[in-house]
Amino acid sequence: xxxxxxxxxxxxxxxxxxxxxxxxxxxxxxxxxxxxxxxxxxxxxxxxxxxxxxxxxxxxxxxxxxxxxxxxxxxxxxxxxxxxxxxxxxxxxxxxxxxxxxxxxxxxxxxxxxxxxxxxxxxxxxxxxxxxxxxxxxxxxxxxxxxxxxxxxxxxxxxxxxxxxxxxxxxxxxxxxxxxxxxxxxxxxxxxxxxxxxxxxxxxxxxxxxxxxxxxxxxxxxxxxxxxxxxxxxxxxxxxxxxxxxxxxxxxxxxxxxxxxxxxxxxxxxxxxxxxxxxxxxxxxxxxxxxxxxxxxxxxxxxxxxxxxxxxxxxxxxxxxxxxxxxxxxxxxxxxxxxxxxxxxxxxxxxxxxxxxxxxxxxxxxxxxxxxxxxxxxxxxxxx
Amino acid sequence: xxxxxxxxxxxxxxxxxxxxxxxxxxxxxxxxxxxxxxxxxxxxxxxxxxxxxxxxxxxxxxxxxxxxxxxxxxxxxxxxxxxxxxxxxxxxxxxxxxxxxxxxxxxxxxxxxxxxxxxxxxxxxxxxxxxxxxxxxxxxxxxxxxxxxxx
Numbered sequence: 001x002x003x004x005x006x007x008x009x010x011x012x013x014x015x016x017x018x019x020x021x022x023x024x025x026x027x028x029x030x031x032x033x034x035x036x037x038x039x040x041x042x043x044x045x046x047x048x049x050x051x052x053x054x055x056x057x058x059x060x061x062x063x064x065x066x067x068x069x070x071x072x073x074x075x076x077x078x079x080x081x082x083x084x085x086x087x088x089x090x091x092x093x094x095x096x097x098x099x100x101x102x103x104x105x106x107x108x109x110x111x112x113x114x115x116x117x118x119x120x121x122x123x124x125x126x127x128x129x130x131x132x133x134x135x136x137x138x139x140x141x142x143x144x145x146x147x148x149x150x151x152x153x154x155x156x157x158x159x160x161x162x163x164x165x166x167x168x169x170x171x172x173x174x175x176x177x178x179x180x181x182x183x184x185x186x187x188x189x190x191x192x193x194x195x196x197x198x199x200x201x202x203x204x205x206x207x208x209x210x211x212x213x214x215x216x217x218x219x220x221x222x223x224x225x226x227x228x229x230x231x232x233x234x235x236x237x238x239x240x241x242x243x244x245x246x247x248x249x250x251x252x253x254x255x256x257x258x259x260x261x262x263x264x265x266x267x268x269x270x271x272x273x274x275x276x277x278x279x280x281x282x283x284x285x286x287x288x289x290x291x292x293x294x295x296x297x298x299x300x301x302x303x304x305x306x307x308x309x310x311x312x313x314x315x316x317x318x319x320x321x322x323x324x325x326x327x328x329x330x331x332x333x334x335x336x337x338x339x340x341x342x343x344x345x346x347x348x349x350x351x352x353x354x355x356x357x358x359x360x361x362x363x364x365x366x367x368x369x370x371x372x373x374x375x376x377x378x379x380x381x382x383x384x
Numbered sequence: 385x386x387x388x389x390x391x392x393x394x395x396x397x398x399x400x401x402x403x404x405x406x407x408x409x410x411x412x413x414x415x416x417x418x419x420x421x422x423x424x425x426x427x428x429x430x431x432x433x434x435x436x437x438x439x440x441x442x443x444x445x446x447x448x449x450x451x452x453x454x455x456x457x458x459x460x461x462x463x464x465x466x467x468x469x470x471x472x473x474x475x476x477x478x479x480x481x482x483x484x485x486x487x488x489x490x491x492x493x494x495x496x497x498x499x500x501x502x503x504x505x506x507x508x509x510x511x512x513x514x515x516x517x518x519x520x521x522x523x524x525x526x527x528x529x530x531x532x533x534x535x
Contacts, residue, residue: 003476003479003533004494004498004526004529005498006476007479007483007494007495007498007499008403008475008499009474009475009476009479009480010474010476010479010480010482010483010495010499011402011403011406011407011474011480011499012406012412012473012474014398014399014402014403015412017412017416018402018412018415018416018419019398019402021416021417021419021420022394022398022401022402022416022419022420022422022423023391023394023395023398023423024420025419025420025421025422025423025424026390026391026394026395026423026427027391028424029387029390029423029424029427030387031386031387159517301392338436339436339437340389349436349437350437351437351438
């Protein structure tokens with residue numbers, strides 16, 4: 001679709017007043033203002049309904065390894081802990097079959113089923129803690145939400161959670177999660193694509209209209225038109241009753257932590273006054289976490305931006321085959337950006353977590369930094 | 385992160401944050417407020433940023449949450465007829481309208497990939513969805529967008 005290649009054209013140019021609002025706010029912050037307590041990114045609980053994932057789930061049985069895309073015979077299996085937690089609210093059940101953690105990350109599967117799809121419900125994760133510490137979504141306070149059955153014709157939805165854990169002193173991990181279940185007091189009509197005329201027609205027929213599975217548009221005689229794509233818990237006044245499901249489970253962290261190793265770091269490689277280095281490696285049966293840097297000598301901010309034109313960190317095997325990070329090594333976290341060293345020099349940093357999926361990672365991977373104009377430097381990294 | 389770095393990083397993401405907020409809110413008055421709140425909240429919560437490598441996806445996520453929060457606040461007052469328009473029409477109005485017709489769950493992954501150039505992994509992190517889910521949503525979004533454009 002050629003027009004997608006220029007999707008910027010679907011948006012107006014940023015007007016000066018919007019730019020000023022952003023930059024004035026950024027420039028108004030005070031250096032001495034202390035940051036709020038560190039919070040941790042978390043994959044959203046009640047999120048997607050994917051035909052593909054559902055198909056896999058039905059075919060193979062849904063569990064945490066299926067959620068992560070890890071082969072059942074992987075070494076990661078050694079870290080899987082059974083959970084068997086469940087909760088129920090009316091026609092809706094939430095169950096968790098298994099979880100996996102290496103002390104740094106936690107993942108678990110979940111299945112939510114609405115046994116009466118004729119009465120859809122809205123689900124909102126309202127509380128989620130690890131040993132009492134709330135796991136937030138990047139410092140903000142709302143979670144995702146999902147309409148069930150939504151896209152799930154059979155009323156059952158399977159997915160999972162992948163999140164970074166806070167630093168925990170205990171060797172036991174206690175997870176609690178509360179999911180609000182909101183039930184409308186009118187029949188609901190699910191619409192795939194926004195269509196104002198069709199919405200009005202359904203309103204006239206006495207329906208709530210839900211658009212897109214996770215957004216909602218509700219017509220209520222008392223509240224008037226309610227439109228939006230946000231969590232539903234702010235509109236309980238227009239005809240939604242609330243109940244909740246709370247699930248808890250406990251995991252042992254001692255063995256998980258013992259499984260983590262830190263291989264010797266390779267010596268940095270220097271080429272054309274640039275240095276490619278691996279700063280840290282931690283390996284567990286669940287994931288391989290690598291932090292690497294590319295540092296041109298005495299680079300200014302402008303220099304590092306120019307070095308970043310078409311830049312790419314990549315991993316290859318020793319035969320020169322690029323590792324397909326989707327088909328082979330899932331990277332749930334893969335971040336590359338510009339960093340500034342304490343001495344004022346600028347560099348590029350890669351921070352990624354590799355999960356072995358369809359195949360195992362090679363014992364040695366070749367970390368490559370390459371640019372659009374043909375520059376290429378590489379560093380062998382021994383993982384096992 | 386010091387203030388100078390923060391301002392520089394925000395400046396570098398300005399256009400992207402604008403498009404993300406506009407994709408959710410659809411009018412410049414609300415977008416300006418959302419961007420202002422995004423910058424303030426990002427600074428306030430900078431302690432939640434594990435390292436600056438994640439700044440782009442991290443601040444985009446904040447922008448999405450702030451924008452959604454503003455939607456919730458304004459929701460009871462908005463009607464289809466009264467929805468404010470952008471003061472400056474986008475260059476490709478047809479494409480813009482077709483994009484707006486998509487539900488947010490499809491619109492955001494699509495625009496993060498094609499407009500903001502994010503990888504599946506980055507989108508996965510921003511939206512807190514499994515990568516397979518992101519891929520599925522983008523594929524579905526393209527199908528629906530094609531239908532909208534052909535209609």
